[in-house]
Amino acid sequence: MSTAPAGGSPRYLVLAAMIFAVSMTFIDQTIVSIAVPNIQHELDLTSTGVQWVVNAYLLTLAAFFAFGGRLADTVGHRTMVVLGVLVFAGASACCGFTPTGSLAEAWLIAFRAVQGVGGAIMFPAALAIVVQNFALRERGRALALFFGIAGGLTAIGPVLGGYLTEWTWRAIFWVNLPVAAIALVLIAISKPVTQSRPATMDYRGLVLIAGGVGLSVFGFQQSQVWGWSNPAIGLCIAAGVLLLVVFAVVEKRTASPLIQVDIFRIRAFSVQNVVLGISMLAFVPVFFFSSEYAQIALGDSSSEAGVFLLYFFIGFVIASQLGGRMLDRGGAKRPVVLGCVLAAVGFYLWAGDATTLSFSEQQWDIVLAGAGMGFMLSPASTDAVNRASRLSYGEATGITQTVRNYAASLGLAVLGTVLVTDLRSGLTDSLVAQGLPQDQAESTAAHLSQVQAQSGGGSTSAIPDFFRVDFAHATQTVLYWMAAFMAAAAVVAMVGLRPGVQAEAPAEEEESLSAGGGPGQA
Structure with missing residues (x-):
């Protein structure tokens, strides 16, 4: 049976409403990092406080995704999207109105955490609404638009943040308010039709x-x-x-x-979550590391570094549309495997050209890496959610998003350690070559490698040439790791996924699943 509503809402208007709703969560993953120096200077934040301005949002987002998905399935998806938009917009306004003085640090961190909670209860519900309003054979294309456009806003975040910060850093939070207003208006007009199942929490x-x-x-x-x-x-x-x-x-x-653990007995659901987890080791960290690379090794400004990332999303947005159509026509295996392979090749070529310190040498590598991620990300996410009962889409989305955020945090930590270790080694060798004693070179390199994020700023003249080169070599190592991650994801998808288009589950089977009967051997 089709899960699209029989009499109901214009589906693409519903899709537009959900894209506007979740776009705030994507923008805020990257926009704040650009304004951090200005925020720290004006509010006189500690270095730990600055880090938690970024991390508090990501931490609560990851911690409450599963709760948000279950809540959406039991309370109602449209209700939770509206509530999530209101919480997110309200917290954004409060972040923008952060007072100066001793209260500033705790205030900003607290409301960044509230933003994360708002995003966690909004995103699973929004994705569940899209899934329920499109039949199985149309979901690939619909969710390719959803992930392509919303995901592309992650790259717009640094660009937009760079320009807004020139006016005031507070505007990076206030920009969410008109977006939230548009989302609420579109929801009120489209009146998305969804189903839920009341249950105890x-x-x-x-x-x-x-x-x-x-x-x-x-x-x-x-x-x-x-x-x-x-x-x-x-x-x-x-x-x-x-x-x-x-x-x-x-x-x-x-x-x-809170989660039907037996859902992991569904082979495709488990495999796609493994693929998504491995891929997120590279997908989210690439924004952070490439932005640092552009500002430090290439000497770009913060807004120019954002443009650097747009090349990644040129490939991502185009390929995500093609991947969605491939999913609808032939199933998930082909676009997921193809995307992982292309991403691995793209990251590998990008790594090879990173030490040239020439953007023109790297631009097509970046586009290829983005295209690979676009091919696989939307089909893998869509196929995983498709395996759930129509009354459990929010729960399935909560699981996949928890896996993705968990893996992204691990990727940032591991690859950050790789970058610092490689940079420290390279700087030590460079300083020794310039005549510094080994002990002094090691201590200086250790200090410089820990403060590399403050070294950029748009002027290569302010950065020693050896530092730029050593940072490029450290970034090259990180990109090779990303290529290895995507190659591993390709192997998992090739071995674990089965070819062919998924069939619609009978309504009776879905009702049994949602009632807690478990997925059996589906």
Whole structure:
């Protein structure tokens, strides 16, 4: 049976409403990082405070995705999208009105965390609405538009942030208000039709998964500040993983669980989540590392660094549309495998050209890497959600988004360590070559490698040539790792996915699934 509403709302107007709603969450993943120096200077924030202005949003977003997905399925998807938009917009306004003085740091971090909660309850519901309003054979194209346009806004974030910051850094938060207003108007006009299933909320599961994801992601985030040698990092990550294991055990014994753990018995759902997890080790970190590379190695300004990222999304947006059509015609395996292979090749070629310090040498490599990610990301996400019952789309989306954010945090932590370690080694060799004693060269290199983010700013004359070259070599290593990640994702997709188009599940089977009967051997 078709899951598109029989009498109802104009589907593409619904799609537009959901894109506007989630666009705020995508923009805010990158826009704030551009304005961090201005925010720190005006509010006199500590270095730790600055880091948490960025991390508080990502941490709560990751910790509450599963809760948001379950809440959407039980309370109602449209209700949760509207609530999420209001919470996100309200928190954005409060961030923009951050007072100066001693209250500034706690205020801004707190409302950034609230933004993350708003995004976590909004995104699974929005994606579930899109899925429910399009029949299975049309979802690939619809969700390619959803992920392509919304994902493309991640690249617009740095560009927009660069220009808005020239006026005031507060505008990077206020820009969400008109976007939220448009989303609410479109929702009111389109009146999206969805189905939900009232159920009791599993607060014990919520505490376990939020604590598990939150602690482990916190450990990954703090690894760059405390260093991997600090025992607190290992304790945070281990405690988080332990809580997640306890969560899985408890959920199997809970009558109305936060997550139906048996959904992972569905082969395609599990494989696609593994593919998405591996891919996110590269996809989210590439924005951070390429922005730093553009500002430090190439000497671009913050707005020019944003334009650098737009080349990635030229490939991403175009390929995501092609990948969606391939999904509708022939199933998920071909676009997912093809996308992973293209991304691996693109990152590999980009790594090879990174040390030329010439953007023209790299631009087509960047486009190819973006195209590979575009081919695979939307079909993999869509295919995973398609495997759920029509009354569990929010829950399935919550799971996939938790996996994606968890992996992105791990990727940032691991690749950040790779970058700093490689940069420190290169700087040590360069300083020794200039006549510094080995001990002094090592201590100087260790200091410089930890403050590399402040080295950019749009003028290559302010950065020593050897530092630019060594940073390019360190970025090259990171890009080779990204190529390896995508190659691994390609192998998983090739071996784990089965060819062919997915068939619609009978209504009776979906009702049984949503009632807690489990997916069986689907």
